[in-house]
Amino acid sequence: MHDVCAVILAAGEGTRMRSQLPKVLHPLLGRPLISYPVDLCLGLGVKRVLLVVGPRAEGVRQALAGRPVEFVEQAEPRGTADAVLQTEMALAGFRGIVLVLGGDTPLLTELTVAGLLDAHRRARAVATVLTARVEDAAGYGRILRDRRSALRRIVEEVEATVKEKAVREINAGCYGFAGAALFAALKRVPVSPVKRESFLPGLVEVFLRQRRRVHTVEVSDPTEVLGVNTRAELAQAAVVLRQRVHERLMAEGVTLLDPATAYIDATVTIGPDTVIYPGVILQGATTIGAGCVVYGHCRIQNSHLADAVTILDGSVISESEIAEGCVVGPYAHLRPHSRLRSKVKVGNFCEVKQAVIGAGSKVPHLAYVGDATIGEKVNVGAGTITCNYDGFAKHQTVIEDEVFVGSNANLVAPIRIGRGAIIAAGSTITEAVPPDAVAFGRAPQVTKEGRAKATRQKRQAMAPPKSDEE
Ligand code: UD1
Ligand code: CA
Numbered sequence: 032m033h034d035v036c037a038v039i040l041a042a043g044e045g046t047r048m049r050s051q052l053p054k055v056l057h058p059l060l061g062r063p064l065i066s067y068p069v070d071l072c073l074g075l076g077v078k079r080v081l082l083v084v085g086p087r088a089e090g091v092r093q094a095l096a097g098r099p100v101e102f103v104e105q106a107e108p109r110g111t112a113d114a115v116l117q118t119e120m121a122l123a124g125f126r127g128i129v130l131v132l133g134g135d136t137p138l139l140t141e142l143t144v145a146g147l148l149d150a151h152r153r154a155r156a157v158a159t160v161l162t163a164r165v166e167d168a169a170g171y172g173r174i175l176r177d178r179r180s181a182l183r184r185i186v187e188e189v190e191a192t193v194k195e196k197a198v199r200e201i202n203a204g205c206y207g208f209a210g211a212a213l214f215a216a217l218k219r220v221p222v223s224p225v226k227r228e229s230f231l232p233g234l235v236e237v238f239l240r241q242r243r244r245v246h247t248v249e250v251s252d253p254t255e256v257l258g259v260n261t262r263a264e265l266a267q268a269a270v271v272l273r274q275r276v277h278e279r280l281m282a283e284g285v286t287l288l289d290p291a292t293a294y295i296d297a298t299v300t301i302g303p304d305t306v307i308y309p310g311v312i313l314q315g316a317t318t319i320g321a322g323c324v325v326y327g328h329c330r331i332q333n334s335h336l337a338d339a340v341t342i343l344d345g346s347v348i349s350e351s352e353i354a355e356g357c358v359v360g361p362y363a364h365l366r367p368h369s370r371l372r373s374k375v376k377v378g379n380f381c382e383v384k385q386a387v388i389g390a391g392s393k394v395p396h397l398a399y400v401g402d403a404t405i406g407e408k409v410n411v412g413a414g415t416i417t418c419n420y421d422g423f424a425k426h427q428t429v430i431e432d433e434v435f436v437g438s439n440a441n442l443v444a445p446i447r448i449g450r451g452a453i454i455a456a457g458s459t460i461t462e463a464v465p466p467d468a469v470a471f472g473r474a475p476q477v478t479k480e481g482r483a484k485a486t487r488q489k490r491q492a493m494a495p496p497k498s499d500e501e
Pocket of ligand 1: 043044108109110111113114171185187229232256258260
């Protein structure tokens with residue numbers, strides 16, 4: 032597509048969002064709105080991508096850092112025609128097609144836009160407008176045609192008569208223009224007396240008055256042209272995008288038990304025969320292998336799960352790695368940099384952070400494992416805590432292979448427990464334990480035979496039991 036330069040309009044104020052955040056930075060399935068048209072253009076392989084932004088666009092620049100795009104500033108939002116005009120210098124001498132897209136139409140597909148560009152080339156038109164027939168045209172520019180159904184003009188909703196508003200063919204806000212003719216014509220677009228802005232669709236009339244050919248292409252799927260101006264439309268766009276993600280995943284062999292309650296970012300990959308239960312949220316750069324099961328109401332973010340992993344209900348996993356055959360949860364919390372080697376079990380109400388847990392080891396109940404390295408085949412008893420923080424700094428706990436840590440132990444870091452050692456239940460361990468040792472870190476038990484009975488009798492003598500009648 033080296034005959035195409037793309038111009039993406041993102042300098043509007045987005046007032047209808049009622050937000051501190053610029054409209055095009057609102058996230059949609061884990062990515063800012065603006066990244067959709069930008070990635071579409073980059074995906075098409077156009078020659079250059081120019082973004083028209085407002086003066087306070089630092090956030091937009093940051094959000095697109097690393098993508099090969101150029102920024103052009105529109106000092107004041109004087110309308111979409113004025114916005115395109117700002118690229119005149121940058122595109123001086125360009126004789127190919129200028130593809131113009133709104134920054135707020137995230138559902139357009141490469142196929143549709145490529146089709147528009149093809150049609151534009153074939154029609155040898157000066158402009159080609161993407162249109163759609165929609166159920167509810169409110170808010171969009173309406174396509175007005177003459178009796179022979181040739182395009183006459185596009186009227187914006189704010190200027191439309193009642194009869195014009197009844198038209199259900201709308202302007203998608205996506206156009207191909209002949210670069211050689213575009214900028215001269217833009218200067219002839221009038222400022223709307225109603226909105227005090229110059230409307231890009233006004234170019235149609237300018238070109239038709241010059242007796243030049245303006246072509247239209249209707250999209251086959253009208254959901255693609257949804258423009259996001261409000262939060263309600265943002266939610267609508269998310270529904271469509273989620274459905275696309277779900278359809279792709281299901282085609283790839285993933286079972287989604289309830290697609291309506293699955294929230295899976297477009298960036299997530301999942302292997303075949305994995306089953307996703309209702310209410311699961313999978314975010315960011317997460318990858319899940321084959322034959323896994325993720326039960327209900329889990330959230331997994333930027334994490335990698337190998338094959339045959341089971342995540343039980345209500346678990347939260349961030350920036351972690353889980354090797355094949357592990358079982359996590361229910362209600363486990365794997366915080367960043369948790370690495371579970373193969374066939375590890377992290378059970379109910381356990382928290383793991385910045386820790387490696389070796390193959391076949393088990394942390395089954397109510398434990399905290401933080402800043403730790405645990406070897407293979409270790410058993411960490413219920414309620415065990417790695418005491419990693421002394422109020423000033425974090426310290427490491429090392430537990431070597433085949434260690435058995437009894438229930439409710441406190442391992443005060445920095446500490447090392449040698450291979451095969453046994454830690455008695457209820458211990459507070461503050462000193463290194465050598466391999467194969469048994470360590471008791473608790474007060475010895477004192478047992479007084481018969482003392483309970485004697486105590487009971489003494490109490491009864493002091494105060495006879497209360498009668499039931501009281
Ligand atoms: C626009 C079209 C409308 C079309 C609809 C499709 C105009 C006047 N109307 O309406 O015909 O049906 O899109 O979604 O073009 N922008 C700037 N600078 C400005 C004003 C806007 O860069 O001065 C940008 C916005 O950030 C946005 C895009 O242009 O990304 C469209 O502007 P918006 O105000 O959303 O236009 P709509 O009213 O949706
Ligand atoms: Ca819009």
